[in-house]
Amino acid sequence: MEKLLELDRLTKVFTLGSVISRVRITATDSVSFYIKPAEIFALAGESGCGKTTVARMILGFEEPTSGAIFYNGKKGTKNEKVWFTEGIQAIFQDPFGTFNPLRTVDRYFFETVQNYKLAGSKEEAIRLIDEKLRAVGLSYEEFSGKYPNEFSGGQLQRISIARALLTNPTLLIADEPVSMVDASLRMSIVNLFKKLKEELGVSVLYITHDLATAYYVSDRIAIMFRGNIVEMGPVEKVLMEPKHPYTKLLRESIPEADPNKRWDTVITLADTEYEEYLRAGCKFAGRCPDVMDRCKDEVPPDIYVDGVLVKCHKYAGE
Ligand SMILES: Nc1ncnc2c1ncn2[C@@H]1O[C@H](COP(=O)(O)OP(=O)(O)O)[C@@H](O)[C@H]1O
Ligand SMILES: [Mg+2]
Numbered sequence: 059m060e061k062l063l064e065l066d067r068l069t070k071v072f073t074l075g076s077v078i079s080r081v082r083i084t085a086t087d088s089v090s091f092y093i094k095p096a097e098i099f100a101l102a103g104e105s106g107c108g109k110t111t112v113a114r115m116i117l118g119f120e121e122p123t124s125g126a127i128f129y130n131g132k133k134g135t136k137n138e139k140v141w142f143t144e145g146i147q148a149i150f151q152d153p154f155g156t157f158n159p160l161r162t163v164d165r166y167f168f169e170t171v172q173n174y175k176l177a178g179s180k181e182e183a184i185r186l187i188d189e190k191l192r193a194v195g196l197s198y199e200e201f202s203g204k205y206p207n208e209f210s211g212g213q214l215q216r217i218s219i220a221r222a223l224l225t226n227p228t229l230l231i232a233d234e235p236v237s238m239v240d241a242s243l244r245m246s247i248v249n250l251f252k253k254l255k256e257e258l259g260v261s262v263l264y265i266t267h268d269l270a271t272a273y274y275v276s277d278r279i280a281i282m283f284r285g286n287i288v289e290m291g292p293v294e295k296v297l298m299e300p301k302h303p304y305t306k307l308l309r310e311s312i313p314e315a316d317p318n319k320r321w322d323t324v325i326t327l328a329d330t331e332y333e334e335y336l337r338a339g340c341k342f343a344g345r346c347p348d349v350m351d352r353c354k355d356e357v358p359p360d361i362y363v364d365g366v367l368v369k370c371h372k373y374a375g376e
Pocket of ligand 2: 111
């Protein structure tokens with residue numbers, strides 16, 4: 059089977075606090091998954107579970123504590139990062155933060171064209187830019203010479219997707235791409251990912267806490283809780299017949315995004331988050347309705363149940 063991107067036991071430990079009370083948080087604990095060509099893979103879970111840390115390691119903004127990342131079978135190293143390829147592009151949560159309010163948005167496009175030498179003349183550049191804008195339902199005419207504030211959040215997010223497409227990427231990393239977009243426009247943006255997958259063969263790592271859009275758009279999904287993938291498999295199975303007690307709980311209560319929490323500025327931990335991150339056994343033991351004695355001190359194994367990976371003692375010995 060062809061793997062476009064593969065994460066092999068990716069671990070990131072953050073050290074927080076002062077010298078006296080130092081706390082080590084394993085923000086991602088041996089996270090492994092792969093994404094196939096032309097596949098939408100969702101990484102879902104509530105705020106603080108480690109989703110953005112995964113994205114930041116793939117994009118090279120954060121060095122993994124241990125583990126490896128492969129892109130097209132090639133291992134990324136400290137000097138040779140897989141993410142330096144134009145084949146991987148990112149779409150950020152806050153479209154207004156992506157563009158400087160004092161610059162016209164088209165300048166970003168011309169810069170990208172220049173940096174990657176994507177066109178030989180201005181006409182050629184405009185043709186390319188227009189082609190990518192049309193792929194997201196816009197055009198060069200309606201965008202040329204305009205400033206970010208002349209667009210809605212939804213339009214700006216489409217514009218960032220169009221810019222990401224300039225280099226003909228094979229993989230888009232989209233971290234909460236619709237959480238700051240009007241609820242009424244969210245579906246049209248995630249639909250775009252589906253269209254790009256079907257028409258251009260682009261893969262998407264769709265990071266979200268919104269299970270409804272994840273269900274609608276993705277092929278497979280991984281559910282994260284406190285640094286661990288607790289359930290992973292085809293989206294239909296994971297969300298319609300959830301096995302992990304956390305997935306079951308998550309299905310019933312879908313938390314809203316906090317628009318003030320940008321994907322690069324999270325440093326404070328809530329008290330419960332600390333406690334859960336520092337748990338010895340299953341991190342979910344404190345909230346689990348099915349908790350057993352061993353859950354409190356034994357880390358659950360990864361078990362395959364009906365083609366779905368579940369990290370839960372309940373399924374051991376089945
Ligand atoms: N730079 C950092 N320094 C210290 N702790 C961090 C840092 N980035 C993230 N964390 C912590 O790691 C955990 C996972 O965070 P994050 O990956 O942002 O989660 P999510 O994107 O799922 O909300 C959180 O407890 C967060 O506070
Ligand atoms: Mg995040």
